[in-house]
Amino acid sequence: MKKGQTIRVIQYGLGPIGAATARLVTERSELQLVGAVDIDPAKVGRDVGDVASMGMNTGIRVCERLSDLDSTARADVVLHTTSSFFPTFMDQIAEILGFGCDVVSTSEELAFPWLANREAAERLSKIAKKAKKTVLGTGVNPGFLMDSLPLFLTGICQRVDRIEAMRAINASLRRGPFQAKIGSGLSLEEFEERMRSGRMGHIGLPESIGMCFDTLGRPLDRYTSSVEPIVADRRIRTDHFVVEKGQVRGLHQTAQGFSDGAEFVRLVFIAALDWSENHDEIRIRGVPDLEVRLSGTNGDLATVAIAVNAIQRVIDAPPGLMTMRDLPPVVCGG
Amino acid sequence: MKKGQTIRVIQYGLGPIGAATARLVTERSELQLVGAVDIDPAKVGRDVGDVASMGMNTGIRVCERLSDLDSTARADVVLHTTSSFFPTFMDQIAEILGFGCDVVSTSEELAFPWLANREAAERLSKIAKKAKKTVLGTGVNPGFLMDSLPLFLTGICQRVDRIEAMRAINASLRRGPFQAKIGSGLSLEEFEERMRSGRMGHIGLPESIGMCFDTLGRPLDRYTSSVEPIVADRRIRTDHFVVEKGQVRGLHQTAQGFSDGAEFVRLVFIAALDWSENHDEIRIRGVPDLEVRLSGTNGDLATVAIAVNAIQRVIDAPPGLMTMRDLPPVVCGG
Numbered sequence: 050m051k052k053g054q055t056i057r058v059i060q061y062g063l064g065p066i067g068a069a070t071a072r073l074v075t076e077r078s079e080l081q082l083v084g085a086v087d088i089d090p091a092k093v094g095r096d097v098g099d100v101a102s103m104g105m106n107t108g109i110r111v112c113e114r115l116s117d118l119d120s121t122a123r124a125d126v127v128l129h130t131t132s133s134f135f136p137t138f139m140d141q142i143a144e145i146l147g148f149g150c151d152v153v154s155t156s157e158e159l160a161f162p163w164l165a166n167r168e169a170a171e172r173l174s175k176i177a178k179k180a181k182k183t184v185l186g187t188g189v190n191p192g193f194l195m196d197s198l199p200l201f202l203t204g205i206c207q208r209v210d211r212i213e214a215m216r217a218i219n220a221s222l223r224r225g226p227f228q229a230k231i232g233s234g235l236s237l238e239e240f241e242e243r244m245r246s247g248r249m250g251h252i253g254l255p256e257s258i259g260m261c262f263d264t265l266g267r268p269l270d271r272y273t274s275s276v277e278p279i280v281a282d283r284r285i286r287t288d289h290f291v292v293e294k295g296q297v298r299g300l301h302q303t304a305q306g307f308s309d310g311a312e313f314v315r316l317v318f319i320a321a322l323d324w325s326e327n328h329d330e331i332r333i334r335g336v337p338d339l340e341v342r343l344s345g346t347n348g349d350l351a352t353v354a355i356a357v358n359a360i361q362r363v364i365d366a367p368p369g370l371m372t373m374r375d376l377p378p379v380v381c382g383g
Numbered sequence: 384m385k386k387g388q389t390i391r392v393i394q395y396g397l398g399p400i401g402a403a404t405a406r407l408v409t410e411r412s413e414l415q416l417v418g419a420v421d422i423d424p425a426k427v428g429r430d431v432g433d434v435a436s437m438g439m440n441t442g443i444r445v446c447e448r449l450s451d452l453d454s455t456a457r458a459d460v461v462l463h464t465t466s467s468f469f470p471t472f473m474d475q476i477a478e479i480l481g482f483g484c485d486v487v488s489t490s491e492e493l494a495f496p497w498l499a500n501r502e503a504a505e506r507l508s509k510i511a512k513k514a515k516k517t518v519l520g521t522g523v524n525p526g527f528l529m530d531s532l533p534l535f536l537t538g539i540c541q542r543v544d545r546i547e548a549m550r551a552i553n554a555s556l557r558r559g560p561f562q563a564k565i566g567s568g569l570s571l572e573e574f575e576e577r578m579r580s581g582r583m584g585h586i587g588l589p590e591s592i593g594m595c596f597d598t599l600g601r602p603l604d605r606y607t608s609s610v611e612p613i614v615a616d617r618r619i620r621t622d623h624f625v626v627e628k629g630q631v632r633g634l635h636q637t638a639q640g641f642s643d644g645a646e647f648v649r650l651v652f653i654a655a656l657d658w659s660e661n662h663d664e665i666r667i668r669g670v671p672d673l674e675v676r677l678s679g680t681n682g683d684l685a686t687v688a689i690a691v692n693a694i695q696r697v698i699d700a701p702p703g704l705m706t707m708r709d710l711p712p713v714v715c716g717g
Contacts, residue, residue, distance in 0.1 A: 073541055189539050201535055203715035204692050205523055205685035207407055264714055335715070337684045345673040351539035354670075358538050375711055380598055381537035381669070 056360055057124040059084035059150065060101075061141070063092055063111065065224065066155055067130035068101035069353040074128070075103060077382065080360065084122035085111045115144055126360050129154035133252045135162070135169045142173060146180040151363045155356050157253040159186025161196065161372045164259025164269065174370035183366045187359050187373055189351035190216060191253030194343070195316050196260040197373035199331050202339055203265065211334040212261060215317040217326035220299055224349065225289035231320045232278060232297040233290045240278045240297045250276040251318045254304035258314050264374045267308040274304040279321040287322055298322040355379060390694055391458040393418035393484065394435075395475070397426055397445065399558065400489055401464035402435035403687040408462070409437060411716065414694065418456035419445045449478055460694050463488035467586045469496070469503045476507060480514040485697045489690050491587040493520025495530065495706045498593025498603065508704035517700045521693050521707055523685035524550060525587030528677070529650050530594040531707035533665050536673055537599065545668040546595060549651040551660035554633055558683065559623035565654045566612060566631040567624045574612045574631045584610040585652045588638035595648045596640055598708045605641040610634055613655040621656055632656040689713060 058080050060071040067087070074080045075098075085097035092100045098107040112118050115127075127145045129152055132138045138156045145152050162170035177184045186192065195214040203209050220228050232240050232249060243249040254274060262269045281298040284291070292298050299321020306314040319326075329343040359379045366376055373379070392414050394405040401421070408414045419431035424447075426434045432441040446452050449461075461479045463486050466472045472490045479486050496504035511518045520526065529548040537543050554562050566574050566583060577583040588608060596603045615632040618625065626632050633655020640648040653660075663677040693713045700710055707713070 193539055197712065198535070200714045201532070201712045204713040205527055205680060205689050206715045207684060207688040207691070209715045265716060336688075337679045337681045339680065340678040342676045343673065344675075345671045346539060347671045350541060350671045354541040355539050357541070374714070377709055377711055378531065378535045379538040380534045380708070381540045381543045382599060 055079060055081050056126060056364060057081050057083045058360065059086065059115075059118070059122060059124040059127045060097065061086045061115065061127050061145065062130035063087040063089070063097070063100050064130060065226065066349065066352060067128070069349065070128050070130060070356050071097060071101045072103055073353055073357045075107070077357065080357070082107060082109060083124050084118045085109055086113070086115055086118070087111050088113055115148055124150050126151040126153060126363060128356060128360070129156065130356070131156070133157040135166050139169060139173065142184060143176050146176050146182050146184070149180070149182070151182050152184040153356050153359050153363050154184065154186050155188045155352055156186055157188065157191055157256060159184070160188060160191035160253060161256040161260035161263070162186070162370070163263060165255040170370055177370055178368045181368045183363045183368055183371055185359055185363045185366070185371045185376070187355050187379070188253075189346060189348055189355060191256040191260070192373050193351070193355060194329050194346060195254070195257040199333065200261060200264050200374055202331060202333060202341060206333060206339065207336040209265060209333055209335040211313060213315045213332040215330045216319070217324060217328060218320040218348070219324040219327040220320045221287050221322045222327065227348075228287060228289050228322065231299045233299065233322055234292050235297040237278060237280070237297065244276060250300060250302050251320070254302065254316050254318065257316055258304055258306040260372060260374055261314045262306055262308065267313055269306050269308060270310070271307040272304070274302070276300055276302045279319070281322070285322045290322065292322060299324060354381070358382065389413060389415050390460060390698060391415050391417045392694065393420065393449075393452070393456060393458040393461045394431065394464075395420045395449065395461050395479065396464035397421040397423070397431070397434050398464065399560065400683065400686060401462070403683065404462050404464060404690050405431060405435045406437055407687055407691045409441070411691065414691070416441060416443060417458050418452045419443055420447070420449055420452070421445050422447055449482055458484050460485040460487060460697060462690060462694070463490065464690070465490070467491040469500050473503060473507065476518060477510050480510050480516050480518070483514065483516070485516050486518040487690050487693050487697050488518065488520050489522045489686055490520055491522065491525055491590060493518070494522060494525035494587060495590040495594035495597070496520070496704070497597060499589040504704055511704055512702045515702045517697045517702055517705055519693055519697045519700070519705045519710070521689050521713070523680060523682055523689060525590040525594075526707050527685070527689060528663050528680060529588070529591040533667065534595060534598050534708055536665060536667060536675060540667060540673065541670040543599060543667055543669040545647060547649045547666040549664045550653070551658060551662060552654040552682070553658040553661040554654045555621050555656045556661065561682075562621060562623050562656065565633045567633065567656055568626050569631040571612060571614070571631065578610060584634060584636050585654070588636065588650050588652065591650055592638055592640040592648050594706060594708055596642065601642040601647055603640050603642065604644070606638070608636070608638040610636045613653070615656070619656045624656065626656060633658065688715070692716065
């Protein structure tokens, strides 16, 4: 399609992120929302303007399945914001491609699937190429802060010896589901129990490490990761939680990738209620050494932005499974 | 050419930046230096390893003209580091394209020529496309800090109202020619005289403003710029200069681009001997507001890095005149 033409968008998934991407689509003159999909019976059949709190009726009813959409909803691209994990989203993405649309997805495991999920990535890439369509996984983290941005910064380095990225989030400033996700209000035993069942911690660090190693041509010898609880030393009250002294107020997560026996990438993710820091840091050791500090990178706002901003790039991209290191810079409104 | 093949590089221009890019090329296993060009009679005929202080002989003699190179020097790409200005480099780039090579240039006016030099840019683009070759202008500033990096950051913004970038350089830490370029040791009268003849100030702010406006789809209604001297309030001694109290120790430069009557981009460049700050700041007002602070972005090291790092991207790029906003992220070593 030509630049300047309106791009027709279907919103697939109407959780908090999907509702926000749908709202942003309706605010962009170059984009037109033409359909919405969500499996939640409480949402199916309602106007997406109502479900996504747009303050207006759009005339677009939420469908349970992509195949339920009218033929009038034929779209150029689907904004996909459902599950983080391949076993759930794989068939959804394949179905979208069969529908003849490009895909921008916020699924964390799609941000760089070539390391942690190579086989599934190859399968998906093949399906996309056959459909002559593009799939992009993006978001602020993974997709930006701990991978494509550090990589972009290495452009001004003659040599890179080590990359360190740290994200510190004062979760008191974030929405309730985020506060819950980091373990707020759990006992230490409950936290450990969730850890053991693999349901605790930020998703996406292996994807970020994979993108850094692969793009810089380093072999990844070893990957380690850990998640530790951060415990309240006094009662904390937010709009969503009351956390007693001794209960969990957040988590401290580290992922390391090693090359040639030495740590090459270290990612640290800290999110806790009343955490004193709320910023990101990237340190690159090499020639020159770089230190970058970012403030204001609100995860929800930023993920919604980058997903919608990526639409034009995905429309312009060649077919296949792309990641943020493969495309020209995604910029606001374009 | 295929990924993994050695890329054959000619170095065109052996000033301080060109000597350093030539050195970095010889350090990269994927690159091979195969020729060197400089018009300086003091350099012509000597081994480039000697001219560029590589601490070794390369067997490559510096030629005065591109056409003097042996046929054995047939190369894939030319690293072009001569003049900042179109009237000087236009014929050089055209000659390189005629020679059948891609071009990576550090010429400031090439970083984004579509605004300040549109006609020449269109001519050059046509020549490049006809030759089926790619031309890229890059560097740390213009090319990165005040244009492609802020643009990359807008990727996580839902809306951008205003962009501000500030670069502060303690010039005491930089080489002699840089200290001279910013007016060190001049009287105020001499500074004003040089200003009037257009020989004072950082080159590239119009290019950075042009890239920001054009990429974000904003019309540029008005462009203003100013250069003010920074005067020493005490005697300053560096390895290269003694600046007396009352003499110039540097400059403070501002460029502003307006859209719809309001300032949309403001760039501030400060470089002075013994300046207390030595970092970069990018502020984006919008949703969300972003503040980014960078340390370590040494101009010489960074420009050399990004020029050499861009080679692979230029080899892979489609024919024509490209700028940093058109290509996937340039990363270290790739």
